[in-house]
Every structure is written in structure tokens, then in C-alpha cells.
Amino acid sequence: MKTYTVHCSCNRIELSLCGEPKARVICHCIDCRELLDGPFYPVTVWTDDTASVTRGESNLGIYQHPRLKMKKYFCTNCGEVLFNTNSVDWWAVPQWLIAKSHNNQLPRELTAVTHIFYEQRIVDVSDNLPKHLRGFSSPLFEG
């Protein structure tokens, strides 16, 4: 099974991601924006049995959002966010983190296949990927 190894900027924390992600999306939802401070979130999502911290767990800081059922995990040394979890404990690992650990090239099989929560966007994106207004089964944005 394919394993992806990723690490934070200072290299103290390492994650291992095994097999195939549960989802590969670009999320425009307001919750991701609030938790992660970006206009949208290109991310791979892993179940907690396919993702693990393989080094530096003692450096891992956890921020529990006061209102959302979301936690953000970061390195207490370099400050980089490594992943966040949602209410069902899936791990959302940013694409840029994986790319950084692979010579700045996101492995092709991990690229996003769709946008979600596009109706909550603050930035328009013109690519050829489908853009769901909300979750995966919601209608598509007709620009």
C-alpha cells in the first residue's frame, strides 16, 4: 500500500498517510475559513486508521475551536498546522503540506477532484473541476 510521509517546516513532527484518501477536495466552507485562515482549503481527507503521527508527537499542539467541532493540530516549535479533524475524527491534511514534503509537487493521485461548499466562497476559482454548492451530493454551481 502506498504511504505518504509528510512533516512540518522544522521537521520535528512527521505524519504517515496510508493508501487512498477518503476525499480530495477544495473546500470553501466558512468553518474551514474560520479555523484555518485561508480563502479556501485544498485538502486530502483521511480516516483515522489510515493516518498517524509517526514522529514528534510530544511537539504536537491541539487547538479546539470553541464553537465548531473541529480541532487543529500544529507544531509547537515551528507553528505549522499539520492537519485538522472534524466531528467524526477524519484527518484533513492540506495539499500544500503534502506537496512540500514531495519536492513541492503534489502526487497526482492526491490532487483535488471537486470543489465543495462553493456557495460559501469568498474567492471565485476558474478551473474545470465540478463545483458543488454544498456537500458532495448537493447541486452543482452553474456559473
Ligand SMILES: [Zn+2]
Ligand atoms: Zn515543526
Ligand SMILES: [Zn+2]
Ligand atoms: Zn470546509
